[in-house]
Amino acid sequence: MSNGRKINLHNHTYYCRHGSGNVADYMYWAEKENITVLAFSEHVPLPDEVLLRSRLRIETLPFLWKEMEDASAAYPGIKLLRALEGEYIPEFMNFQKELKEAHKLDFMIASNHYIWLDGHDNKFPSVTDRGALKIVAEQSIALIESGLGIFFAHPDLFFALGCPWSDEAKAVSKDIIECAKAHKLPLEINAYGLRKDMITDADGVTRPRYPKREFWELAAEIGGIEVVCNSDAHTPSAIWRGVPECMAWAAELDLPVVNERLAREILTK
Numbered sequence: 001m002s003n004g005r006k007i008n009l010h011n012h013t014y015y016c017r018h019g020s021g022n023v024a025d026y027m028y029w030a031e032k033e034n035i036t037v038l039a040f041s042e043h044v045p046l047p048d049e050v051l052l053r054s055r056l057r058i059e060t061l062p063f064l065w066k067e068m069e070d071a072s073a074a075y076p077g078i079k080l081l082r083a084l085e086g087e088y089i090p091e092f093m094n095f096q097k098e099l100k101e102a103h104k105l106d107f108m109i110a111s112n113h114y115i116w117l118d119g120h121d122n123k124f125p126s127v128t129d130r131g132a133l134k135i136v137a138e139q140s141i142a143l144i145e146s147g148l149g150i151f152f153a154h155p156d157l158f159f160a161l162g163c164p165w166s167d168e169a170k171a172v173s174k175d176i177i178e179c180a181k182a183h184k185l186p187l188e189i190n191a192y193g194l195r196k197d198m199i200t201d202a203d204g205v206t207r208p209r210y211p212k213r214e215f216w217e218l219a220a221e222i223g224g225i226e227v228v229c230n231s232d233a234h235t236p237s238a239i240w241r242g243v244p245e246c247m248a249w250a251a252e253l254d255l256p257v258v259n260e261r262l263a264r265e266i267l268t269k
């Protein structure tokens with residue numbers, strides 16, 4: 001089961017403050033790459049400008065929606081979806097769900113980019129840190145169980161800063177995969193990590209920061225996991241870059257790619 005049409009459910013524009021390109025710039029590349037469904041999924045804006053460095057202000061959202069409406073009129077052959085990339089921050093889970101309704105989003109993505117403790121973001125571990133990994137597992141599970149997103153983006157992002165494939169990291173991966181399986185939540189093989197500089201991890205292994213190959217081999221071994229493959233573009237020319245490699249991993253590991261099914265469910269809602 002492969003993704004026949006090119007459907008990319010995860011992208012950022014200059015509104016995220018760490019990317020480039022506006023919606024029109026993306027449409028140029030979407031047409032060039034024959035993409036049929038494209039979601040814009042900025043990092044969710046949060047109250048009181050929390051984590052503003054990596055996201056837009058709430059009052060800026062209508063400007064993004066207007067850019068998308070104009071682009072839809074100019075490119076009727078490309079379906080655009082309104083999305084936001086949400087976070088596991090216990091105090092803002094209801095806020096995010098309300099934002100989804102208020103802004104008539106097509107969907108939300110569930111993501112963890114940090115370890116969230118006492119109202120602050122903390123980095124993922126660069127070594128096998130039992131304490132930190134335990135929290136990664138707990139917060140990933142809480143995010144899946146929250147029902148916030150229609151898929152869990154880069155569930156293996158906690159390997160990005162150098163944590164090796166240790167017994168502890170494997171146990172965390174297993175907990176995340178089994179929870180996603182129990183909740184039938186697709187996991188995202190995210191191409192952005194393939195476009196970043198490689199990292200030499202604490203075991204001396206030089207590898208992409210993510211996706212972490214062993215995580216996906218474990219998902220295949222456990223079985224019953226569906227995946228989505230997205231670019232997570234932060235610049236328009238990267239709109240499809242790395243996605244074929246992610247799909248090749250999914251095919252090799254017999255992990256069904258469900259971008260098309262998710263898009264159909266959203267568009268027929």
Ligand SMILES: [Zn+2]
Binds near residue numbers: 085111113153154
């Ligand atoms: Zn992300």
Ligand SMILES: [Zn+2]
Binds near residue numbers: 010012232
């Ligand atoms: Zn993203």
